[in-house]
Amino acid sequence: TQLLEQSPQFLSIQEGENLTVYCNSSSVFSSLQWYRQEPGEGPVLLVTVVTGGEVKKLKRLTFQFGDARKDSSLHITAAQTGDTGLYLCAGANAGKSTFGDGTTLTVKP
């Protein structure tokens, strides 16, 4: 069984602060996805990383895939209240995805 550990589980910060969410595993994944989920809705893809060491930027969000393709991080710069939500990482292998337990982010004005 492949496991993905996400940390922290909960994060509450003030608008304008920076934050990093981590996703760690002992398993190697062919790709890793980060999703954002709003209450009452399904997860929506933010990014897919495929290559070890890859860094992708999406406006204020920076995603990194570890060199060994076992871990990843999501860094948000100058958080905004609109960033509030549940962030999920998911590692993919052989057509299936394993999800972390998520990080609930609250950005206070």
Next chain:
Amino acid sequence: NAGVTQTPKFQVLKTGQSMTLQCAQDMNHNSMYWYRQDPGMGLRLIYYSASEGTTDKGEVPNGYNVSRLNKREFSLRLESAAPSQTSVYFCASRTGQPQHFGDGTRLSIL
């Protein structure tokens, strides 16, 4: 553009009742998935169908059955519902990456 459509959105059952959750996608995707999401946890894979005509168990298949009716539709059945199956159920589909998710079915078993 409907994407992935799940029905019903909400359902309350009594212990022992049966229920089928429906999922349809209009993106011509090959693979479809059923997940459950419990409070404070991520999504756990129940069953998946890599292509039309095939189904396989995921991480938590006990108490569930699935049918890949055709390329568009993938249903999840609870034959005898138990309180432990109270959860939010998500269907997803994909060809390659990423997965596209429906908005979920909120199921409560009393």
